[in-house]
Amino acid sequence: MIAWYRKLLCLYPAEYRKRFSEEMLAVLFQEREENAKRRLKNRARVVVRETAGLLRGALNEHFRMITEIHEQLSFVTGRFAMRNGFRFPKSTIVFMALILGGVLTAIKMGEDIATSVPHDIGPIAPIHIQPVHSILLGGMPLFFAFFYAAGLIGWAILFALRRSGVHRLDSMSVEQK
Amino acid sequence: METLPLTEPVLLILLSLAGQAQHGYAILKDVEAMSNGRVVLSTGTLYGALRRLLEDDWIERFEEEESPRGRQAYRLTPQGRRNLQLEIQRMKHITRLASLRVARQES
Numbered sequence: 001m002i003a004w005y006r007k008l009l010c011l012y013p014a015e016y017r018k019r020f021s022e023e024m025l026a027v028l029f030q031e032r033e034e035n036a037k038r039r040l041k042n043r044a045r046v047v048v049r050e051t052a053g054l055l056r057g058a059l060n061e062h063f064r065m066i067t068e069i070h071e072q073l074s075f076v077t078g079r080f081a082m083r084n085g086f087r088f089p090k091s092t093i094v095f096m097a098l099i100l101g102g103v104l105t106a107i108k109m110g111e112d113i114a115t116s117v118p119h120d121i122g123p124i125a126p127i128h129i130q131p132v133h134s135i136l137l138g139g140m141p142l143f144f145a146f147f148y149a150a151g152l153i154g155w156a157i158l159f160a161l162r163r164s165g166v167h168r169l170d171s172m173s174v175e176q177k
Numbered sequence: 178m179e180t181l182p183l184t185e186p187v188l189l190i191l192l193s194l195a196g197q198a199q200h201g202y203a204i205l206k207d208v209e210a211m212s213n214g215r216v217v218l219s220t221g222t223l224y225g226a227l228r229r230l231l232e233d234d235w236i237e238r239f240e241e242e243e244s245p246r247g248r249q250a251y252r253l254t255p256q257g258r259r260n261l262q263l264e265i266q267r268m269k270h271i272t273r274l275a276s277l278r279v280a281r282q283e284s
Contacts, residue, residue, distance in 0.1 A: 050221070060225055
């Protein structure tokens with residue numbers, strides 16, 4: 001069982017492992033010794049509890065590490081001195097909404113002009129006009145949701161293959177100027 | 178970062194260290210005993226909380242003198258003790274208030 005716990009401890013960030021893993025193993029060892037006298041059902045319960053605790057702990061520590069590094073990066077000057085707010089300011093949302101409104105208005109005006117032209121003129125008249133803006137408005141959230149989900153799945157695969165770069169953050173240090 | 182009000186596991190860990198310095202396994206057992214078996218911490222949860230308390234300077238780690246293999250133990254810092262007292266004050270206030278309100282409702 002200790003070998004299992006040792007493997008689970010490998011999931012923690014390197015810095016955390018260096019600081020606490022020996023101590024945690026000693027606690028787990030003591031607990032195993034005490035549980036050896038108990039019934040199988042109780043022993044299994046302890047193993048499940050400890051496994052869940054270690055998995056949750058590892059996840060929390062990785063999450064904390066990532067968020068802490070992001071906080072540090074936002075305050076240093078130089079290469080990494082970019083804050084989320086600067087990369088995507090709120091005003092961008094307003095401008096994007098204005099542009100979308102403009103595009104939809106242009107489509108509507110185009111539609112009106114096309115329908116106002118008599119059909120018997122020949123090749124100038126449109127054969128069939130689709131209500132493009134309604135399709136666009138209905139389809140866009142779906143379109144974004146699809147690509148967002150695809151991006152998430154892709155990132156999860158890269159993370160599982162340890163190719164996302166997050167694991168390298170373990171050995172990364174940021175000096176403040 | 179730990180903030181007031183404290184969660185029950187963190188409060189019990191601090192209470193466990195309020196009387197004397199303890200090592201990891203002793204804290205686990207003490208928390209279980211104090212809560213009459215209601216709060217049973219896993220090792221991962223305990224050390225996650227200890228790490229946060231160490232970083233916030235509420236507790237400190239030291240090597241036990243008379244222990245095998247230089248076992249590490251934990252104790253409250255003055256700041257940790259102050260925060261624990263603040264939390265106890267807050268709980269006392271709530272308990273007093275609750276008793277008054279409930280008594281008024283019953284009479």
